[in-house]
Amino acid sequence: SSGINAEWPLRPGGKVTQALTKGLLFSGAVTPSRIYASSKTEVSLQKLKVFGVNTCLDNLWTVKNSNITILAVKPLVFPKVLHEIAPAVGPDNVIVSLAAGVTIDSIQQRLPHHAKVVRA
Secondary structure, rough: OHHHOOEEEEOOOOOHHHHHHHHHHHHHOOOOHEEEOOOOOOOHHHHHOOOOOEEEHHHHHHHHOOOEEOOOOOOHHHHHHHHHHHHHHOOEEEEEEEEOOOOOHHHHHOOOOOEEEEEE
């Protein structure tokens, strides 16, 4: 489905994630109820809660229940996050990477063979 019809999970990552969230909301592309931000700590989620988006502490759940996943994490933790979410990535999921220097090939090697990956 298109971005407008999809759930949008975001991995909190500071200013980039905040800017992306603002852009998605202010453009009208999605409503706050369609955005899910996940992190391992509640502290990381506080900056996104002000936008009225859904938050949770379970990265795997957000991927299982979404069509599009935007990964806004630092390259150093990227492999760990990919390993964590890989079991939930299905043929209908699109994984969007915002990590600098992380190639599509390196992402696809850590995900199921049917994974659709985009670098932004």
